[in-house]
Amino acid sequence: MRNLKIILAYDGSAFHGWQFQTATRTVQETVEKCLQDILGHEVRVTASGRTDAGVHALGQVVNFRTSSRIPAHGLLRALNSMFPPDLSAREVREVPLDFHARYLALSKKYVYVSDTSSILSPFLSRYVMHLPGGLDIRAMGQAARALKGRHDFSSFMGSGSSVKTTIREIFDFEVFGKGSRVFFCIRGSGFLRHMVRNIVGTLIPVGQGEMASRDVESILALRDRTQAGPTAPPQGLYLVEVEYGGHGRSDMDTHRRQEGQP
């Protein structure tokens, strides 16, 4: 039995999120279907976590078990020849049997992209949140710093989720502008449902001068979802990278793409 890890990139626009649902197109279903066709046996993949409908990924990580002897580079090629155009495998790697894409994730990095152009380019509507007008990057950066560290993030948790603990740790959180774009780069131990989008939706009013930076700290302390801002739309969100410890770095049999970046 072997354990294989795949790094996936996908344009989330036309997927109903990661998780398998009957009768809708999801990333999980698409990946499992292609793996089954290639390997000839049923496959259930484990992802680092779900992504919502419309959310994109540059570095989603999954693993699955197989008795197949297919080499990693052969599987990488086969997957990319079968995948639809909005999904690609960036890397396939054999990992130790105890590697688990969800349980062993040490951190996840997300980037949220918004565009402040008065008129949004028609090429960007599925890829950024459009926020015409200026945003005070410094004020949002200040608010972002207050969220760093280990906290109870109940105020930023989407409804309808059941978790053992609402405590998470944010390791890094930078807000910066480039041209007409504003990037929110956040790396943490893990995120509650809608947490990144709820945090961004709370920072926006700060950037628009409608709320003070320090109010975000108070909202965090209140542990009350109704106090935070609205959920930012999914199309601006990208799961960029999932980090693991020693596990998953095995070089037993690795093949990754050589050129370009998604």
Place this chain on the structure above:
Amino acid sequence: MRNLKIILAYDGSAFHGWQFQTATRTVQETVEKCLQDILGHEVRVTASGRTDAGVHALGQVVNFRTSSRIPAHGLLRALNSMFPPDLSAREVREVPLDFHARYLALSKKYVYVSDTSSILSPFLSRYVMHLPGGLDIRAMGQAARALKGRHDFSSFMGSGSSVKTTIREIFDFEVFGKGSRVFFCIRGSGFLRHMVRNIVGTLIPVGQGEMASRDVESILALRDRTQAGPTAPPQGLYLVEVEYGGHGRSDMDTHRRQEGQP
């Protein structure tokens, strides 16, 4: 009566090209419908030329006549609030009554984009032609230079078009690489049906070493469509800019977007 010029940008992926067709979604139909809703009278717009299904535009130019007194900036705002996300108006300008978007175009600039990454990013499948493997930029540039100037371009004309003359002039034609991308930038007096895509489809085998640069000159001289390469797919093609002479540069009442680029 006033004559208004609009510069449009669109993601061609979900349009069946420019030209009005019953029961399909085209750019012309979408623009005319929105103009009619805003102005309250029937509108027929004239474009610099058609674009095929899947072809994109950063600077398509159209004009139309109206008795409405709506200011240019008001129309720009109204259009962008009504347009679907894959279409935007970049500029609205009042021009002299004799301005005509098609007849008075002095040149058009197209860019064709291909990507040579071994695995194409899932975010690019609608926006570039995927050509894994290297391309000899210098050889393609040499072939491109042979096409510059005034020639009979019958060899590169798509079938099913009736034109008075197949003579066109190419003013500039550059081929350059940047990272994993290859850009074909061509500016000419006008282009026959599928001409840019047929030229790119003929240069590709030169870049792949399957044909000599000088063969492209021979193909041009033969005036025979069957001698040239296949039509490159539409998704890599962008209508970038249409140039006019003194006409259309009037500043009677102009409003253009201030930030960002599509």
